[in-house]
Every structure is written in C-alpha cells, then in structure tokens.
Amino acid sequence: MTQxxxxxxxxxxxxxxxxxxxxxxxxQSDAWAEGMADGIEPEILADAAMMTALRETVRALGEDQxxxxxxxxxxxxxxxxxxPERVLQ
Numbered sequence: 001m002t003q004x005x006x007x008x009x010x011x012x013x014x015x016x017x018x019x020x021x022x023x024x025x026x027x028q029s030d031a032w033a034e035g036m037a038d039g040i041e042p043e044i045l046a047d048a049a050m051m052t053a054l055r056e057t058v059r060a061l062g063e064d065q066x067x068x069x070x071x072x073x074x075x076x077x078x079x080x081x082x083x084p085e086r087v088l089q
Contacts, residue, residue, distance in 0.1 A: 057066040
C-alpha cells in the first residue's frame with residue numbers, strides 16, 4: 001500500500017515556484033549558450049540579461065520593486081550566493 005503525502009497550499013505554491021525557477025534557469029542557460037556560440041562575450045550577455053530583467057521588473061512591478069530587487073541581489077552577491085567556488089552542503 002502506498003502512503004499519500006499531503007501538502008499545504010503554501011507548500012504546493014512553493015513547489016510550483018521552484019519548478020518555474022528551474023525551467024526559467026534552463027531557458028536562460030540555453031540563451032547564454034546560444035550567445036556564446038555566436039561569439040558574444042560573457043560581459044555583454046550578462047549586461048543584456050540584467051537590462052532585460054530590470055526593464056521587465058520595472059514594467060511589471062514598478063521602480064520601487066526593481067530597486068528592491070537590486071538591493072536584494074547586492075546582498076546575495078556579497079554573501080557569495082553566486083560564487084562559482086561556493087560549496088552547497
């Protein structure tokens with residue numbers, strides 16, 4: 001007999017967001033690889049990706065939310081979240 005796992009609505013919402021993030025990162029990785037294959041330097045790809053993300057954040061949520069995103073990203077950079085040498089335990 002199998003045991004059914006019950007999740008709260010919040011847990012299901014979190015799982016959906018995690019799955020969407022996973023798919024979105026896959027799309028971003030594909031776009032990055034295409035740009036690199038076309039000979040575009042990583043710095044230019046990064047600048048274009050950030051410009052697009054910020055423009056869309058301002059369009060969808062406003063300038064205050066875009067500023068909050070930038071502040072959040074700054075803190076995450078300073079804590080090493082995006083460092084390639086970071087070891088996850």
